[in-house]
Amino acid sequence: MGSDYFYFVQLNGEDKIILSNDKWRNQLSFLTDSFEGHCISEYIFHKDFSNFQLLLNEAKENNKTRFNLDLRKINSEGIDFHWTHWEFSISKNELGTFEVLGIGHDIQKTNEKNIDFPNFIHEHQVKNEIMEGLFEDNLMGFWIWNLKDSQDHLSYSLKSMLGYEQGTDSLSDIKWQKHIHPSDKRKVRERLKVHFESFGKTPFHCEFRVRSLDLKDFWVIGYGKVIKWTLDGKPLTMIGCFLDTSEKKKSEELLEKQSKFLKDLTFNQSHMMRSKLANIMGILEVMDPKMQNDENSGYLHLIQEEAKKLDEVLKKSIYSSSSFNRDEII
Known part of the structure; x- marks a missing residue:
């Protein structure tokens, strides 16, 4: 329990954390809520949680008490995921219900695509959702749009693609919508309107062209989602990303x-x-x-x-x- 090398978690039959050790708690100290009572899916990548459930059910059906699995876990800053290796043991408590003990440690994997998340994205579950299905695509970068203050934050990779020099973080006129091709602006605005009026139920998804500062055009698919709303249903903050589809086009x-x-x-x-x-x-x-x-x-x-x-x-x-x-x- 006091190890500085291994993570330890104890889960009940609903995959909720009953107990965790200091290393687990200390590395995720940026989270203010207690871990106990929360599902482990909140702290690992969605696809990996699905694999965990699949292997757990298979082990139960075949009367196995152990299984191993690599999981992507939220890192200590809460802005990305890193790989860990786990061994899970299945047992029954005094009430006859299943409990799962997990012991894990950090590992390195070099075959994963490096996705450039901006360091100001702290909503790890939002990032988890955006990452789903994007590992095999050509991700250009991310943007965060503050609609209330009319301010944009762009990841470094996206600013570089649009032609901005390093050190332009403080420029208030860096806005992703300014780079939409004139012929595609109406289409993008219509898709944004549908997303806002549906209160996020209809996702923002649109294929259009963006134009860099040197007038080079790129075909992209834009994904986006409002993550903060006012009490009367107006969008406050929206997060999105661009996937490069120029070669496909x-x-x-x-x-x-x-x-x-x-x-x-x-x-x-x-x-x-x-x-x-x-x-x-x-x-x-x-x-x-x-x-x-x-x-x-x-x-x-x-x-x-x-x-x-x-x-x-x-x-x-x-x-x-x-x-x-x-x-x-x-």
Whole structure:
């Protein structure tokens, strides 16, 4: 219980903390409430809590008394998660209900994506919710919008992407909405309005362009959520993030361009090919086997010429298609 190396927690059948040791309490000393009576899910990453419940239920069903698990736990500043390794033991108390004892310690994992959270985000459960599903995406950065005072706070990675120099934290005119592409501002405002009027039930989710100080445009998906409201339901503070979708958008535009090109090519070339083929068929219809050889020779010459023209049309069609694909790849 007095270890400086191991964490210790005792959980009841509802995954609530009954008892914890000094290391657990001291590292999370920034939290003012008592741990006892609170679910352990409040202090670890949501996905890891789901894995914990899954392994716990499997152990109970198979009459096992132990299982091991790596968990992401809130760090000592309350602004990020760090990896810990745990061994859990399952037992029954005097009342016949299950209890779980957990002993854990800090570990290092180098294969995790480093997500740049600004150091002013202390609402760890809000951050936990935003992190859900974002590990595999291209996260640009976070913003916090104080609607009451009209002030914005941007994470370093987001400010850097928008073209701000290091040391511009105190500038009051750094606002994420100022960087929305003019053509997309109306769409973003409409999505924000829906989020506000639904009192947060409809999340803010919008794909749009942001423009950096050097006029470079990025396609992003913006996620956001109001985390503080007035008593009469007006938004006070909103937190959000940007995911970079520029490469995805380029692929979509390329596919759309290719599709249009192929449609135009098919339409134009098919009409040209059909006209040449119609000429050949027309000549064959007027040819008469009883005609003199010199007359048939003239018709055959015309057929030969039209066949050459048809061949040229086919060559141009093939060249245009291959040239288009080559240029787009380059």
